[in-house]
Amino acid sequence: MEQERRLGFILRMIHNNIKNIIRKSSPEGEKGPGTQLQRGILGYLYHHREQPVYQRDIEKEFRISRATATNTLQVMERNGFIVRKALDKDARLKRIQMTEEALQNHGQIEAHIDMMNRRMLQGLTRQETDELYRLLDVVMKNLEELDGELGDRTDGQLAGGP
8 A cells, every 4th residue: 555645744855855955066165054954045135135134034935943044143253254234224124145255266156056946847837836836835825834833832733633
């Protein structure tokens, strides 16, 4: 009897394959961001470099806690990928920007992401690609709704459960 396919498991396998390919295809000794979250943050900063980005934007975009964002940004700053500049009007609010070196190196990362995207969508028509993205958006919306229903609960019970 064939085991029922589970979406979460399939998505996890896809995620693991992507991480493995990134690891294998990155040049040896490359001094790039160490984690997938750091790479994602640099991509976000790259694509939003014409507008101010603050820690709360990172928290919202990547759906991470304040503590995770703070720790990740501190490591990125220490490693020379970003700078945080306090605003004159409110020193507590710090704009996050890529360093010049990180900005220059990011072009290679974008080319690699484009290649990975093309390979993942290889063999799909434009309509199938559009439908895939539409369906993934529905899955993401459903998960966000469930997350909101669960709130900050840590007891492991699902909403509506015993």
